[in-house]
């Protein structure tokens with residue numbers, strides 16, 4: 001028992017994490033969510049289900065992912081040792097696939113022939129299209145029209161995988177609007193459609209089950225730290241969009257009080273400019289969107305405000321409800337990294353370690369860069385390298401003034 | 405007695421079906437809303453559902469999404485919506501007004517302050533689409549204290565156990581969503597709706613009103629044969645969209661659509 005033990009017992013029976021979370025949906029979806037919750041709770045402790053999940057993660061995703069000591073970069077930063085949890089090496093190139101493998105198993109059990117997803121950077125869309133191809137399920141992916149433009153490569157990848165990508169023109173044409181449209185689809189086609197949500201947000205039970213499927217990241221990282229470092233790390237760092245890769249890394253360490261955790265949000269042009277996607281860091285007001293209560297960027301009239309980030313995957317005005325609680329109780333420190341620092345970290349890791357990170361993951365790296373020099377060389381930081389940067393090459397090239 | 409209960413009691417006495425139009429507050433601009441509400445009453449509205457515009461109307465189809473966008477271009481906020489209701493009340497003390505929308509603007513406004521100001525403005529009931537009864541334990545008592553009724557949705561997917569819970573919490577009337585989908589969707593199976601309403605009548609005395617998919621006199625009359633009230637939204641809001649540039653034409657356009665429904669219901 002430590003002072004954070006209570007955090008491992010959440011959500012409560014109604015899907016609440018303290019004042020956050022819940023199931024704020026229109027009535028038509030309540031039944032499907034109750035069914036999903038029931039199905040998941042019965043399968044969660046079923047050894048056969050776990051064995052199937054583990055087998056898929058091993059033979060299809062390629063787990064465990066390595067914990068890599070970035071020695072050269074650590075030396076250059078001149079402080080703590082930096083270790084990278086290599087989720088970029090997963091099949092499809094990001095942590096997102098851990099969750100889609102799990103939800104695909106649930107979809108299969110449900111017998112529904114069609115899956116839908118929302119996507120920002122396209123990584124979750126690709127991971128969903130991938131499992132859908134493997135199971136022979138029809139797959140439609142909603143993506144903000146602006147993100148379709150920013151992430152063309154992933155759009156074509158989904159197309160090759162047999163999925164249909166539906167550009168969403170409403171609102172800010174980014175991730176939140178894609179989620180609105182996916183929810184509208186689901187409410188219409190709930191009888192034959194399984195909604196694979198891509199992050200630890202949405203109505204209960206999604207924040208819980210997406211967390212549980214991604215917690216393999218933290219379980220492995222914990223074991224690998226003990227084996228490779230000889231002890232637990234001093235700090236964990238992960239980027240936070242909706243918060244699934246961060247939750248996956250952090251959750252198995254939640255009771256390890258001596259492990260400090262940093263969730264890095266998208267600072268955009270700077271939190272002080274208002275052009276960002278950092279609801280926790282900015283102390284955004286409490287709000288309700290997409291089925292849960294959380295910190296939500298909205299104006300005084302309660303309208304959700306536009307966000308800004310160089311990375312499509314973090315461009316979201318809310319954040320998973322469990323992170324909201326962890327901020328309030330002080331378990332995790334939430335900070336922001338601005339676009340310029342993110343690009344700098346992206347280039348630095350690529351040049352110094354030969355590893356090209358996703359722009360999302362580069363947010364975590366940008367904070368590690370700030371943190372490491374404040375620590376001693378015998379201290380250790382584990383950074384979640386949530387995805388690889390191939391999808392971002394066009395974005396970075398454009399910034400460099402290169403057109404193809 | 406709350407205006408909604410009064411209205412349904414009177415309708416029952418007259419053997420009539422309630423006609424409940426929906427428009428979005430501030431669409432096409434805030435100055436028009438109170439006038440449009442009066443026009444709806446003239447055309448036979450028994451209760452008015454007034455939409456509170458929201459940036460992310462997840463349960464709405466394109467027609468009402470665009471209405472929200474038009475209203476938000478004029479920065480329509482809850483304080484403005486209350487002002488519209490006050491203005492309406494200066495000419496109409498009887499017709500019940502239900503605010504319908506999403507929870508976040510209310511959350512941001514503050515629950516208690518919202519309940520006080522809504523009641524003071526002359527609002528009679530509130531339907532927050534994304535607040536099922538399970539999440540209403542903070543808000544519902546505050547509404548009750550102000551005499552505001554909490555209206556809830558029932559859907560074709562609602563289990564009997566859930567329906568019983570909703571009936572326990574619901575006040576005013578139950579809003580039965582006729583189909584799986586968003587507002588403005590096309591088809592509606594009146595027989596299936598009738599069967600569902602029969603099931604609900606075993607659970608509650610509340611009037612059962614049906615919305616989604618009612619677009620003309622014929623569909624209104626068909627639903628009116630099985631329901632205590634019919635709710636019509638997108639069919640009206642699309643008229644507002646058509647005439648958004650010549651708003652002086654909107655009242656007559658709304659009256660034509662609603663008047664046809666009134667006639668069909670009363671025939």
Ligand SMILES: Cc1ncc(COP(=O)(O)O)c(C=O)c1O
Nearest residue numbers: 123241242243244245313360387
């Ligand atoms: C590589 C990568 N990391 C992080 C994220 C952000 O999501 P989350 O905060 O749920 O991990 C995304 C989302 O698209 C992503 O592709």
